[in-house]
Amino acid sequence: MRVLYVDDEDDIREVAALSLGLDPDLEVHVCASGIEALEMVEQVMPEIILLDVMMPGMDGPETLERLRQNEAVRHIPVVFITARTQAYEIERFLSLGAVGVIAKPFDPLTLAQQVREHLETSTAPALSQARAV
Template sequence: MDTKKILVIDDEEDIRQLIQTCLEIMGGWNVLTANSGSQGLLLAQSSRPDAILLDLMMPDMDGLTTFQKLQANQLTKDIPVILLTARGRTFDQRLFVKMGIRGIISKPFNPQKLALQVAAALK
């Protein structure tokens, strides 16, 4: 079986590194990272990951705009997206589900449970 590939799009380097370590060690994922929505869109098109973990609040292009651009692209529209947000409880999660977002993981997250949360959102 091939190793599943996940793309992490987050503007904070320490968060990207923590997520990468957690998902590689505890989840067995091959993790790609991008530091912006623009970089993430390019990587999603070129690498076609099995899933995307997307930070909601980023400078330049926020997570929702990035998600909308992923959805508008034939190459990336079917990739499941999980949002990562420090404001998870302030948004209406039902709206995200209607938009096609597979899950929401709140920051700060428990590093030991992250791989399980990703797997649960993608089941």
């Protein structure tokens, strides 16, 4: 399962890559900006994207909007990673099209499990529809 982790902070990216890498079923790719993510996403074709909200240049919400404009990758679920976890902020992120929010600082020991849960939740309706057809 391929994961694309996008964060402008080097140390957080490194911790995320290490913690996700503990799960042998996860293939982790990282990038440092929204622009880099847009350039890399079609090469990697991840099953899920973890996207920092606050980044210079192109922030997470703008990156998500640009991903949704690309027919080839618009179906990929996106989870925001952010310290902004007030209820109204989470609601806003979900209304933008994210399938979930993981709070920063995240727990490195449970990050992979959280990613799996978001991926299972986001693909469950599609799997049910596929079975119904």
